Amino acid sequence: MLSVLIVGMLLLFAGLGALWFGFFYLRKRPGFEHWNSREANRLMLKTTLIAYFLGVVTIIFMMNQAVA
Numbered sequence: 662m663l664s665v666l667i668v669g670m671l672l673l674f675a676g677l678g679a680l681w682f683g684f685f686y687l688r689k690r691p692g693f694e695h696w697n698s699r700e701a702n703r704l705m706l707k708t709t710l711i712a713y714f715l716g717v718v719t720i721i722f723m724m725n726q727a728v729a
Contacts, residue, residue, distance in 0.1 A: 662724050662727050662728055665720070665723050665724045665727050666720060666724060669716070669719070669720035669723060669724075670720065673713070673716035673717070673720065676712070676716070677709060677712060677713065677716075680708070680709065680712065681705070681709070684696070684705055688701070
């Protein structure tokens with residue numbers, strides 16, 4: 662169960678890091694100037710919070726399945 666928690670959190674943080682890295686990388690590109698705004702930052706924060714919440718719920722579910 663502890664290994665599921667550790668691996669799950671590492672994968673969750675790696676996924677969120679990749680999401681933010683892609684966001685920072687794409688907003689520097691010529692076709693994505695509209696991503697350099699407060700509205701885009703707010704949307705990215707909402708997406709991060711939703712992904713984090715779903716990731717934690719999934720990790721708890723996987724830990725529950727590992728015990729049973």
